[in-house]
Amino acid sequence: MKRLIVSPSPHVHSGDSVKKNMYGVVIAMIPALAASVWFFGIGALVVTLTSVLACVLFEHLIQRFILKKPTTITDGSAIVTGILLAFNLPTNIPLALIIIGAAVAIGMGKMSFGGLGQNPFNPALVGRVFLLISYPVQMTSWPKPIDSRFSYLDAETGATPLSIMKEGLITGKPFSEVLAEVPSYLELFLGVMGGSAGEIAGVALMIGLIYMLVKKIITWHIPVAVIGSVLVFTGVLHLVDSNAYASPLFHLLTGGLLLGAIFMATDYSSSPMATSGMILYGVGIGVITVLIRVWGAYPEGISFAILIMNAFVPLIDKYMKPKHFGEKVAAKKA
Amino acid sequence: MSVVLITIVSLAGLGAIAAMILFAASKKFQVFEDPRIDEVEEVLPATNCGGCGLPGCRAFAEALVKADDISSMNCPVGGADTMNAVASILGKEAGTAIPMVAVVRCNGSCEHAPKTTNYQGAQTCAVVSALYGGETGCAFGCDGLGDCVASCKFDAMYMDDETGLPVIIEENCVACGACIDACPKNIIELRKKGPKSRRIFVSCVNKDKGAPAKKACAVACIGCSKCFKICPHDAIEMKDNHAYIDYEKCKLCRKCVPECPTKAIHEINFPPPKPKVKKEEPETTPAD
Amino acid sequence: MLKTFSLGGVHPAENKLSAAKATEILPVPAEVVIPICQHIGAPGTPVVKKGDEVKVGQVIAQSSGFVSANIHSPVSGKVFKIDDILDASGYKRQAIIIKTEGDEWMADIDRSDSIRKGITLSSEEIIKRVGEAGIVGSGGATFPAHVKLSPPPGKTCEVLILNGVECEPYLTSDHRLMLEKGEEMLVGVSLLMKALFVDRAIIGIENNKQDAIEHIRKLVASYNGITVQPLKVQYPQGGEKQLIDACIGRQVPSGKLPIEVGAVVFNVGTAYAVYEAVQKNKPKIDRIVTVTGLSVKNPGNFLVRIGTPISALIEAVGGLPEDTGKVIAGGPMMGKALASLDAPVTKGTSGVLIVPEKIASRGKTEYCIRCSKCVSACPMGLSPYLLMTLAEKEIHDRAEEEKIMDCMECGSCSFTCPSNRPLLDYIRLGKGKVGQIMRSRIK
Known part of the structure; x- marks a missing residue:
């Protein structure tokens, strides 16, 4: 007779896999990528392709020749990191910088900790922040949307709404004049503004979020906590003095908030495990983002906010445990 | 100038106070240790x-x-x-500990004990043995997933890919007993290293009756008592359909070895048998 | 919104292939193998010896403690031997082997099909009968029923909950029982209510068994205090603590029994067995077993005698399919993979599931990607990823703090893990070790 398989229960599996999750994230990023190509043209394509290829290549090389293990590039996580890194870069950035960013993201951010699942920080953000600090000029010159579709390095540049805001407040311009310079809410929602490759089109990022929620790749907790806390915090500020602080909607639609909340903060290995922890983590990101945006030196703070909260994840995991079954009644009796 | 003076004086003062506190604390909280x-x-x-x-x-x-x-x-x-x-x-008297070595008492390689099922699950013996009797028909034999090797801190064990059984590297084994605790089937035993590292042991722990034991594994101890009967030193104990050689009593005469019908009794580090002088040998070897 | 339990849970493909198949009676086998331990607790003590003539329903092994159960002969014939046999897991267990001769029943067993509704016995007498009849929980945990019917002093039961959930995929034995023996089952429920001095009973049934919900609803109209509670399909709703949470919204605290919140849970199959024992004087000698699988020719439900070899059940559905990879006693989530098909049906065997090799094979284990899906799937609110690591690294004190003993081994974590990590394998191992440590502390 044929040898029967014996294993401990359970004997069936959901069929979920690392690949399904990773490629699911890639699919969820397609609308944002399409929007990026629509607004920034060939620049967006060149940056994304370079970044993905570089990330995959670095992961392969490190895995093969330094760690001497079978390559892991097929699991799709390097592709996700590559796209996310590209989404965080201006579309007129020189190729060399993208490759440096990819090397830092994969090498320092991910593989030095042991690869997928072990990295305490979001690799793409490690790459992005490294570039932002090392090459501040190249990293903060943003091509104008639509106008510069057919140019890459020589694209005409402009400011992002957030930098217009920061600039205006520093130079002491009247708030109404500053507001007149930034695009309308509808434009912001659709993505007609300067910014990094993937962060501009709010509507496209929202589609990605819905896709990931439907496919159960992520849960709602982190994105909702980040966005909600930003809305509440900026809303309070706006109510206190609407002539000094922009409206919550402006904060929601500008900069990398949506990209960060939906795709960066939800990175599996650098986010907490329990839902209560996820909410604390999300609120932390939201609050730090607003602090940097409103009072910090940088116009945008989501990248730093996520990296700072990443550092707290082990602590959050230690103290924020899921609610145990049976605590409900015990609490009632006590 | 006065600034420098004040700095020096105040820092020196601080240092002195801190030193006193440390001195007092170290005296007060000192724990005497031999x-x-x-x-x-x-x-x-x-x-x-x-x-x-x-x-x-x-x-x-x-x-x-x-x-x-x-x-x-x-x-x-x-x-x-x-x-x-x-x-x-x-200034105390040290005991005379007999040098010991770990011994794997299972010879159920893929060839001897054919697999009857296909285990898929966590790759550790602890999980397999808690779940069921194991991949072969023998519920006493080695699970072959190397919990013992993982527990060894002295590089004294490895898994033989061909047989699927652990092998002990005698030179490295310090008889710490970690592998014995790690083995859920109690297959590994510490035995006397023996003169010139010569040892005789039953390489099987199967407690089944003869027929099922033999069916599951060609080299199982079938509890036939042949070795028990021939042993001149009363060193062999029969219990639960299984022979056990007491290393304290065994004089390494090797009479039991050829007697075993399933070749379950192993002799280690003996010179290759010379058929002619075989009869004399038992008398010469136990001299030590 | 339909009720369900509050934490975690998964939804495996239901695959209730045999739901519409009426129960068939399987012929009495030529030889039965009766393990003397078919329940949680102390094994029974054999009271027959080799060569003894036995009748159907005769006690062959006596309960040997408070948590233990009598075992009765399911056939008539001669005791062939009392010996160690290989059980489902390939380990030796003592069993009584009987060669069947004819089918002669004990005289006091009522074999008629008529339904006896009137309850004449007192509470103590009911519990005594249940104990004598060797009834154990038929859902799979096989906890002796008479023990559950005797709540510890100081605790009172407020509500009886009947488990008709059958949350395990594939299995349909409880479903068929509710459809075919609904009336008898309800008399059994009334008996249990009387034994426990409660006036309220809730029968929890998952919403994928509409016909059973309607059928039982119609029948309960003539019983006082019994209601049917339809539940949302969610695994592991059949877990005792989950079912109580789903039905009455109370959570049993960690390490406590359901009686702590005033509930006692029985499987619907157990209620039917109680009816048979008390009203018909028939001990636990047979049960309904679902025999099913995706490539099985003719899946079905069978009334079989305890001790029938599982291979006989497989023959009844058309033999083992070509692509068989695994045969499971029980459901796919908590059942036990069989090492040998000679293993017998026991009181706890709710199904025999034949899984094709393609589905049965486990995927390659990869690194934990910290996706937290196991945490959200765990119905007990534990952190499986952490418990696995703690068990693997043998950090037992931390595992105990993390409430590893609360794990009910439902398998939702391993089921859901995208990296195919053997979470439950290690957690179960850790539970065993932590349990040992805790017991040694008491001593």
């Missing part, structure tokens, strides 16, 4: 293997200093040299 503990720990091998039965070398050193009689205590890693060194530090 300095011999450090000395003893120095000569121990610092492997923290737990082979002495205590958690780590420091604990063993403390126990040695505390004990009145250390003759029953032994560091399996250091052996007699270490224990003599300890004894001279403490």
Whole structure:
């Protein structure tokens, strides 16, 4: 007779896999990528392709020749990191910088900790922040949307709404004049503004979020906590003095908030495990983002906010445990 | 100028106060520790293997200093040299521990014990043995997933890919007993290393009756008692359909070895048998 | 919104292939193998010896403690031998082997099909009968029923909950029982209510068994205090603590029994067995077993005698399919993979599931990607990823703090893990070790 398989229960599996999750994230990023190509043209394509290829290549090389293990590039996580890194870069950035960013993201951010699942920080953000600090000029010159579709390095540049805001407040311009310079809410929602490759089109990022929620790749907790806390915090500020602080909607639609909340903060290995922890983590990101945006030196703070909260994840995991079954009644009796 | 002076004076003052506090604290909270503990720990091998039965070398050193009689205590890693060194530090008498070595008592390789099922699950013997009898028909035999090898801190074990059984590298084995605790089937045993490392043991722990044991594994001990009957030294014990050779009593005469119908009795490190002088040998070897 | 339990849970493909198949009676086998331990607790003590003539329903092994159960002969014939046999897991267990001769029943067993509704016995007498009849929980946990019917002093039961959930995929034995023996089952429920001095009973049934919900609803109209509670399909709703949470919204605290919140849970199959024992004087000698699988020719439900070899059940559905990879006693989530098909049906065997090799094979284990899906799937609110690591690294004190003993081994974590990590394998191992440590502390 044929040898029967014996294993401990359970004997069936959901069929979920690392690949399904990773490629699911890639699919969820397609609308944002399409929007990026629509607004920034060939620049967006060149940056994304370079970044993905570089990330995959670095992961392969490190895995093969330094760690001497079978390559892991097929699991799709390097592709996700590559796209996310590209989404965080201006579309007129020189190729060399993208490759440096990819090397830092994969090498320092991910593989030095042991690869997928072990990295305490979001690799793409490690790459992005490294570039932002090392090459501040190249990293903060943003091509104008639509106008510069057919140019890459020589694209005409402009400011992002957030930098217009920061600039205006520093130079002491009247708030109404500053507001007149930034695009309308509808434009912001659709993505007609300067910014990094993937962060501009709010509507496209929202589609990605819905896709990931439907496919159960992520849960709602982190994105909702980040966005909600930003809305509440900026809303309070706006109510206190609407002539000094922009409206919550402006904060929601500008900069990398949506990209960060939906795709960066939800990175599996650098986010907490329990839902209560996820909410604390999300609120932390939201609050730090607003602090940097409103009072910090940088116009945008989501990248730093996520990296700072990443550092707290082990602590959050230690103290924020899921609610145990049976605590409900015990609490009632006590 | 006065700034410099004030700085120097105040810092010196601070330093003096801190020094006093530290001095007072160190006096008040001092714990007396026998300095011999450090000395003893120095000569121990610092492997923290737990082979002495205590958690780590420091604990063993403390126990040695505390004990009145250390003759029953032994560091399996250091052996007699270490224990003599300890004894001279403490002025106590060291025991004469017999050198031991770990022995794998299963020969159920893929060839001898054909697999009857296909295990898929966590790759550790602990999980398999808790779940069921194992991949072969023998519920007593080696699961072959190497929990013992993982527990060995001295590189004294490896899994033989061909047989699927663990192998002990005698030179490295310090008889710490970690593999014995790791094996859920109690297959590994510490046995006397023996003169010239010669040993005889039953390489099977199957407690089934003869027929099912033989069916599951070609080299199982079938409990036929042939070895028991031939042993001139009363060293073999029959229990639960299974023979066990008491290494204290065994004189290594090897009479039992050819007697075993399933070749379950193994002799190790003996010179290759010479058929002609075979009859004389039993008398010559147990001289030691 | 339909009720369900509050934490975690998964939804495996239901695959209730045999739901519409009426129960068939399987012929009495030529030889039965009766393990003397078919329940949680102390094994029974054999009271027959080799060569003894036995009748159907005769006690062959006596309960040997408070948590133990009598075992009765399911056939008439001669005791062939009392010996160690290989059980489902390939380990030796003592068993009584009987060669069947004819089918002669004990005289006091009522074999008629008529339904006896009137309850004449007192509470103590009911519990005594249940104990004598060797009834154990038929859902799979096999906890002796008479023990559950005797709540510890100081605790009172407020509500009886009947488990008709059958949350395990594939299995349909409880479903068929509710459809075919609904009336008898309800008399059994009334008996249990009387034994426990409660006036309220809730029958929890998952919403994928509409016909059973309607059928039982119609029948309960003539019983006082019994209601049917439809539940949302969610695994592991059949877990005792989950079912109580789903039905009455109370959570049993960690390490406590359901009686702590005033509930006692029985499987619907157990209620039916109680009816048979008390009203018909028939001990636990047979049960309904679902025999099913995706490539099985003719999946079905069978009334079989305890001790029938599982291979006989497989023959009844058309033999083992070509692509068989695994045969499971029980459901796919908590059942036990069989090492040998000679293993017998026991009181706890709710199904025999034949899984094709493609589905049965486990995927390659990859690194934990910290996706937290196991945490959200765990119905007990534990952190499986952490418990696995703690068990693997043998950090038992931390595992105990993390409430590893609360794990009910439902398998939702391993089921859901995208990296195919053997979470439950290690957690179960850790539970065993932590349990040992806790017991040694008491001593």
